[in-house]
Amino acid sequence: MTQALERETLEVDVLIVGAGPAGLSAAIRLAQLQAAAGGDPLSIAVLEKGPEPGAHSLSGAVMDLSALGELFPDFEARGAPVGCRVTGDEVRFLTPARAWRLPITPPPLSNHGCAVVSLSDVVRWLAAQAEALGIDVFSGFPGSELIIDGTRVVGVRTGDRGLDRHRQPTALFEPGVDVRAAVTILCDGVRGNLTKTLVRRLDLDVDRQPQTYSLGIKELWETPAPKVPPGRVIHTVGYPLQTTEFGGAFIYGLPDNQVTIGLVTGLGPADPLFDPYHTFQRLKQHPFVADLLEGGTLLKYGAKALPEGGWYAIPRLAVDGALIAGDAGGFVNSLRLKGIHLAMRTGMLAAEAAFDAIRAGDTSRARLVRYEQQVRTGAVGRELFPVRNVHQAFDRGFFTGVAFAGLSMLTGGWWVRDPIPATAGHRRMRTVARVHGDPRRLEAALAPPPFDRRLTFDRLTAVHHSGTRHREDAPSHLIVHDTDICRTKCRIEYANPCTRYCPANVYEMVDDGAGGVRLQINASNCVHCKTCDIIDPYQIVDWVPPEGGDGPRFEGM
Amino acid sequence: MVIVVAECASGHLSQTSREAVAAARHLASDISLIVPAPAGADAIAEALQLPVAEVVALEHDAFAHPTAEVLATALAPLLAASDATHVLWAHTYQARDYVPRLSARLGRPLATDCVAIERTGDGVLFTRTIFHGRLVADVVLDGPGPHFVTTQIGAFRDTAPAAPAPAAPQLRHVAAEIPEAALQVRAEPPVRDVRQSTDLTQARRIVAVGRGIREESHLGLVRELAAALGAEIAASRPVCDAGWLPMDRQIGSSGQTVAPELYVAVGISGAIQHIVGMKGSKTIVAINRDPDAPIFEIADYGIVGDLFEVVPALTAALTSR
Known part of the structure; x- marks a missing residue:
């Protein structure tokens, strides 16, 4: 903004950015600590970019209930939407025509005692618990910038509203609000925009492995016959992915003949022509999967990136005045395919450290660092440390990964090289010429798969089922710093991978009317998965939050 | 005081x-x-x-x-x-x-x-x-x-x-x-913006144009058809997004929802985002090059052909009556 603005300022003790499982667990634990300790009441505020908590939450999800039990021992009496317990697991290896069932389910994929849940429902419920404890959850307020004083985070500025496409104020303009806090807990999710800024600004990832990511694409179906009984958990590996590509599919049975189906694919395959969305559509055409969905209806669609780098990719988590928790910090167990319980657990630990620091009157890193120690020595570290190298092993091919995962159960994760080196996904992408050689093969590879509009759909139809909405005349929240690269260098070297990696048809190369092409950004389609920001080989795409409340409307996801 | x-x-x-x-x-x-x-x-x-x-x-x-x-x-x-x-x-x-x-x-x-x-x-x-x-x-x-x-x-x-x-x-x-x-700074009397606001929901006939039109300069073809039919002109998102027509003429999930007696979809493939804004129309006529375009699934009359041939022919036939 060029003109001086009068901004509202709100002062709180603890500011939490992101009303997801980490942020809400942190808020609830703070309120619990406050109630137990008495004394001056803490003021706690939670910012959420979505129109309501849960609207931007998406996961598989098979949820480990241990952390929920620590937060609310009576979670069942409180009506937590985790009633669909896992009734059985199976793992299948798919070839193009067959689905071989593994004779035993590998122990990390055994989900006894876990629940098949909708994360968006769980988050809605957590938000209701938080509000009942008197916590203010501000939905529709994205954290757009950190307010930093030297090395200290002193708060967050929320996004402006009512700007036009050229970022000029309209009649509806309202400037963002400055929320100042003694401690800010960043729970802004995978590739969170504030965490990303903080990590870069204060070099929080020095000596760490680069974070690596996957993209999860998910659909919710209703089927005429209960082919996948409630609580049934099926994971598949193999087709339609190549053995060089990381990933696998999940199919979970839910009550009311609903089935969740999704595909997780590594963001960092060598092939720039890889198309996660089309690959997911091909998965549904596999006879085993097509049979499960036969005659069904697509209800919902969504996508989200997930951090896979594990233990060695977690940045420093405490700085002066701020802590990082949940997916923002990279807390996912990529062997067990779970992260919700780790998000909740790190949220609670962050809350405990924040509470201690505020009561002690010292919110510097020196005091807050006890959070990092608790993460390392507690349940989170005990779970993540032994699998610290598994994802990196999968980077070297599927079979290497499986072999390593099995071996690591015997060695406690030890390997002759520890850590096994990792490479950020955008650096692993190879040029089209190197992967495909002959440009004629390129056209074949780019041909769209057939969409039958019963089982498989084009991207736009899928996006419709995400319920995403953005004000059409708002500024684009996907900032491409140099679109000349798109139409020149990237077009030749990588054939514009953004147009294939985006699961929501945000990026299109269109005729520029002068014999060339130009990038068109359909920002209003965005489902907030962050894939473009992660995978772009030139790292010129920045995902920033759009106007508060805009984005997907995930329900049952 | x-x-x-x-x-x-x-x-x-x-x-x-x-x-x-x-x-x-x-x-x-x-x-x-x-x-x-x-x-x-x-x-x-x-x-x-x-x-x-x-x-x-x-x-x-x-x-x-x-x-x-x-x-x-x-x-x-x-x-x-x-x-x-x-x-x-x-x-x-x-x-x-x-x-x-x-x-x-x-x-x-x-x-x-x-x-x-x-x-x-x-x-x-x-x-x-x-x-x-x-x-x-x-x-x-x-x-x-x-x-x-x-x-x-x-x-x-x-x-x-x-x-x-x-x-x-x-x-x-x-x-x-x-x-x-x-x-030193003198204000002129305020001027009222006389731009008519468009209420497409009241239109009895609508001619809507989509990405198939390719260029802004081709919009004249569609305007002529709309004039021949006495219809309002509307568009799908790509056309309004490009700024070729104002946003208040956009039909679909992020625009207006209409149900006129006659809806002519020109060069519109029929993405669900557009369909939800016009599927209640009484008679739907679709003109599209692609016989597999989803718009034909809901159209009462479909013309598979190049809009640059079909639209002028249609306009000529309507005006010669």
């Missing part, structure tokens, strides 16, 4: 000024209403009808279309010399423009956009919403008076306490002194 500064539009007292007076009655019954207006404006007579003790007709020709600087310069000496406890304005665009200048120039505290006023034991509590209306803050002003307050439009509509109606207000004429320097 409390001062209220009125605002005039076309020589008349604005409704918001009445609200500011209603708000002032929460503070005192002794109200002085300053009406900056050109001499002889109807606003003065209207002001005399209000429950105030005094009306100050602050007169200058520049008040017909005042700039922020004119108002601030004219009011500053009056307010500085006043012994009022508070000065109130309605929180209008005009007030937003010049009241902060006055506040800064005179060094008086300002509480903006207040929704409630409450007298407490020894002071006054002003309530204003913050954080886009999610929280309310109680503000106490201190420092030298008079304190400046703007009141939210609509907040004090009928909330004035039933204080005894004062006698007819005194009228005082004051010629405003505005130095030439403040008059």
Whole structure:
């Protein structure tokens, strides 16, 4: 903004950015600590970019209930939407025509005692618990910038509203609000925009492995016959992915003949022509999967990136005045395919450290660092440390990964090289010429798969089922710093991978009317998965939050 | 005493000024209403009808279309010399423009956009919403008076306490002194944007155009067809997104939802985002090159062909009748 603005300022003790499982667990634990300790009441505020908590939450999800039990021992009496317990697991290896069932389910994929849940429902419920404890959850307020004083985070500025496409104020303009806090807990999710800024600004990832990511694409179906009984958990590996590509599919049975189906694919395959969305559509055409969905209806669609780098990719988590928790910090167990319980657990630990620091009157890193120690020595570290190298092993091919995962159960994760080196996904992408050689093969590879509009759909139809909405005349929240690269260098070297990696048809190369092409950004389609920001080989795409409340409307996801 | 500064539009007292007076009655019954207006404006007579003790007709020709600087310069000496406890304005665009200048120039505290006023034991509590209306803050002003307050439009509509109606207000004429320097910027009378707003929901016939049109310069073809049919022109998202047609002509999930008797879809593939905005149309005619385009699934009449041939032929056939 060029003109001086009068901004509202709100002062709180603890500011939490992101009303997801980490942020809400942190808020609830703070309120619990406050109630137990008495004394001056803490003021706690939670910012959420979505129109309501849960609207931007998406996961598989098979949820480990241990952390929920620590937060609310009576979670069942409180009506937590985790009633669909896992009734059985199976793992299948798919070839193009067959689905071989593994004779035993590998122990990390055994989900006894876990629940098949909708994360968006769980988050809605957590938000209701938080509000009942008197916590203010501000939905529709994205954290757009950190307010930093030297090395200290002193708060967050929320996004402006009512700007036009050229970022000029309209009649509806309202400037963002400055929320100042003694401690800010960043729970802004995978590739969170504030965490990303903080990590870069204060070099929080020095000596760490680069974070690596996957993209999860998910659909919710209703089927005429209960082919996948409630609580049934099926994971598949193999087709339609190549053995060089990381990933696998999940199919979970839910009550009311609903089935969740999704595909997780590594963001960092060598092939720039890889198309996660089309690959997911091909998965549904596999006879085993097509049979499960036969005659069904697509209800919902969504996508989200997930951090896979594990233990060695977690940045420093405490700085002066701020802590990082949940997916923002990279807390996912990529062997067990779970992260919700780790998000909740790190949220609670962050809350405990924040509470201690505020009561002690010292919110510097020196005091807050006890959070990092608790993460390392507690349940989170005990779970993540032994699998610290598994994802990196999968980077070297599927079979290497499986072999390593099995071996690591015997060695406690030890390997002759520890850590096994990792490479950020955008650096692993190879040029089209190197992967495909002959440009004629390129056209074949780019041909769209057939969409039958019963089982498989084009991207736009899928996006419709995400319920995403953005004000059409708002500024684009996907900032491409140099679109000349798109139409020149990237077009030749990588054939514009953004147009294939985006699961929501945000990026299109269109005729520029002068014999060339130009990038068109359909920002209003965005489902907030962050894939473009992660995978772009030139790292010129920045995902920033759009106007508060805009984005997907995930329900049952 | 409390001062209220009125605002005039076309020589008349604005409704918001009445609200500011209603708000002032929460503070005192002794109200002085300053009406900056050109001499002889109807606003003065209207002001005399209000429950105030005094009306100050602050007169200058520049008040017909005042700039922020004119108002601030004219009011500053009056307010500085006043012994009022508070000065109130309605929180209008005009007030937003010049009241902060006055506040800064005179060094008086300002509480903006207040929704409630409450007298407490020894002071006054002003309530204003913050954080886009999610929280309310109680503000106490201190420092030298008079304190400046703007009141939210609509907040004090009928909330004035039933204080005894004062006698007819005194009228005082004051010629405003505005130095030439403040008059260097002159405001022209406001112009009204005469652009017609489009209500496609009332249209009986609509010709909608999609990405198949390829270039803005081809829109003429579609306009001619619309004219031949007596139809409104509309579009799917890519056309409005490119700025070839205004956004109020967009049909679909992020535009308008319509159900005309006749809907002609030209070069529209039929993405579900568009379909949801027009599927209730009585008769749907689709023209598209791609026989597999989803639009044909809901069309009553489908023409598979190049729109650049079909549309002119259709227009010619309609106009030759």
